[in-house]
Structures are given as C-alpha cells and as structure tokens.
C-alpha cells in the first residue's frame with residue numbers, strides 16, 4: 001500500500017506530469033517569468049471557469065485578503081467581522097491593517113459563519129464581513145449579502161478552501177463561491193484544492209473600479225509605469241505557477257469529484273459509530289471537501305490520534321485554537337478577547353479531527369483508514 005498522507009501532491013503531479021512539464025518548459029523558453037502569457041491565460045481561464053468578470057492573480061491567499069481590504073479603503077478602527085473558527089490568515093490581515101477584527105461564531109452543522117452571531121456583531125463601525133467557506137462548503141451567502149446590503153457593508157469571501165464549490169440561491173440560480181460577495185479571495189497553496197507548486201493567490205470581482213484598484217495595489221499602486229497613485233504592495237503570481245495552475249484548472253471538477261467520493265466513503269463507513277459526527281452539507285451548497293472534518297463525541301481525541309498514528313494513518317486538527325483565543329489578539333478590546341462567548345466555536349475546537357482526503361486516494365488506503373478508525377471504537 002502507498003504511504004497514507006493528508007495530501008499527496010506528488011502522485012497527483014505524476015498523473016499529469018507530461019502536460020505540467022511541457023507548460024513549465026514553455027515558460028522557461030519564453031523567459032517571461034513575471035507577468036508572462038501564462039499568467040494572463042490563467043487569469044482568463046479562471047474567470048471563465050468561475051464566471052467572474054475580473055480575476056487578479058497575486059502572490060498568495062493572505063495577500064489576496066489584504067489587497068481586498070486595502071482596495072475598500074478601510075480605515076484604522078473600522079470593524080471587520082470574521083468567524084473565529086478559521087485559519088488565522090483571515091483575521092491576521094485585519095489586524096495587520098490596523099482594522100479591528102470582530103469574531104463571530106459558526107453554525108454547528110456547516111461550521112461556516114452563523115447568521116445570528118453575525119447580526120449581533122454589527123455596529124456603526126462595521127465596514128466589512130469576511131465569510132469563510134470552511135473545509136469546502138459555502139457560508140450562507142444569500143443571507144449574508146442581504147444583511148450586508150441592509151447595513152451598507154462590504155463582503156469579502158475567503159474562498160481559499162472552496163474553489164469550485166457551487167452556491168444555489170433561493171430562486172434556483174447558481175454561482176461559484178468567491179463570485180457572490182463584492183470581492184472573493186483565494187489561495188493556490190500546494191495543498192489547496194487548486195494548488196500550485198509554490199505560493200499563489202487570486203482575487204475575483206465583477207466590479208470594474210475595484211478590479212482596477214486591486215491590480216494597482218498588487219503592483220505598487222502603479223497606474224502607469226513609475227507613476228504610483230496609491231500605496232500598494234508587491235504581490236505577483238509568477239508565470240511558472242500560472243502555467244502549472246492552467247493545467248490543473250482543467251482537472252479541477254474531476255478533483256472535486258474525487259474528494260467527494262472519498263468523503264462519501266468515510267461518511268457511509270462511519271454511519272453506525274455514534275461517537276463520530278460526520279460532516280453535513282448545507283442545503284444551498286455543494287461541498288468540495290478541502291478537508292474531511294468530523295467531530296469526536298465523548299472520545300479522548302489524543303488517544304484516537306495516537307491509535308491512528310500507530311497504524312501510520314495521519315490526521316490533523318483544523319484548528320486547535322480559535323482566532324479569538326490566539327495570543328496575537330490578546331490586546332484587542334473586550335469584544336474580541338477571551339471573554340467573548342462563541343459557544344459553537346469553543347465546542348468544536350476540542351473535538352474536531354480531519355482525516356486524509358485528496359484526489360489520489362485508492363480503495364486499499366480508504367478501507368485501511370476506515371478499519372483503523374473503526375478498530376478504535378471496538
């Protein structure tokens with residue numbers, strides 16, 4: 001049996017090696033390492049795939065979130081609402097720009113932003129909401145957009161874990177996650193569902209003015225060469241990464257299906273284990289299973305992890321410490337510190353556990369993992 005890994009980017013590469021190698025060689029031959037044809041082609045292809053008017057590639061997903069917030073002209077002290085139960089990048093950039101992060105709770109079923117908690121957190125200072133499509137399924141975007149509209153607040157979708165996910169509105173129309181809010185941000189970190197062989201990220205929007213501003217900010221605030229109109233940064237997707245992503249984008253839907261079938265296999269296999277709560281999918285969304293994250297109920301999680309580790313089955317905790325309890329936010333005001341009451345988040349962090357899920361898992365590995373998990377409960 002092949003060694004079981006949380007992600008297996010190597011085996012995925014080998015399956016498309018000829019195409020990927022050829023596209024990398026094309027960049028090498030062109031010597032257009034920065035802003036080459038591959039970057040433009042990829043931005044265009046991704047825009048078509050997502051049905052987004054504008055795609056602005058950048059250096060990574062964290063930069064994408066930062067550039068989005070810079071483009072909205074948010075000022076120090078403005079409040080930005082994010083779930084506490086997310087990867088730190090979502091909230092870190094808020095603090096980096098001297099904006100005030102306001103943490104809200106997540107829904108106990110989907111693990112995405114909770115609407116009641118969101119409504120309660122809005123104040124006259126709230127300028128943006130950053131829903132996270134956590135683990136690969138959409139936050140309740142239709143409701144979030146309605147709340148945002150009512151209060152005149154921007155919405156930046158953190159789509160780093162859910163590229164390819166479809167959201168269905170109550171009237172039946174569908175959109176890709178990342179294209180519903182004012183701005184969508186994503187990451188092409190190697191382990192993400194659309195992963196490069198290094199860092200990468202992108203922004204999406206249908207707003208021309210925002211698109212122009214974000215491309216300027218990502219390029220030193222430059223409007224014309226050597227004319228810098230706003231303070232920006234240097235955040236580029238390089239041509240080699242774009243060339244690789246271009247090849248992988250054509251496989252993205254097939255990759256999502258592979259992840260979905262792994263998830264279904266686990267969920268079916270664990271149906272009779274009462275101590276495992278398998279992931280549930282919101283009615284309005286597909287799930288592209290960036291992670292397969294279950295809750296362990298009344299189980300010693302460390303013992304469970306040790307049991308799997310002894311069988312060389314890796315598993316991970318995403319995330320052990322929620323944002324509002326991270327040391328980096330210890331000096332934030334009362335609304336954001338440890339006195340904050342986020343019961344679902346606080347209940348999830350001690351019991352979540354993510355099993356290996358990726359596009360290259362075979363039947364032998366899957367049955368071995370399932371038997372390994374089951375043997376803990378027997």
Ligand SMILES: *Cc1c(COP(=O)(O)O)cnc(C)c1O
Pocket residue numbers: 060061062063086087089090132158160161186187188189199200201
């Ligand atoms: C990975 C990730 C990011 C950051 O992306 P990088 O490319 O690593 O900077 C942001 N938000 C979420 C939810 C992520 O999973």
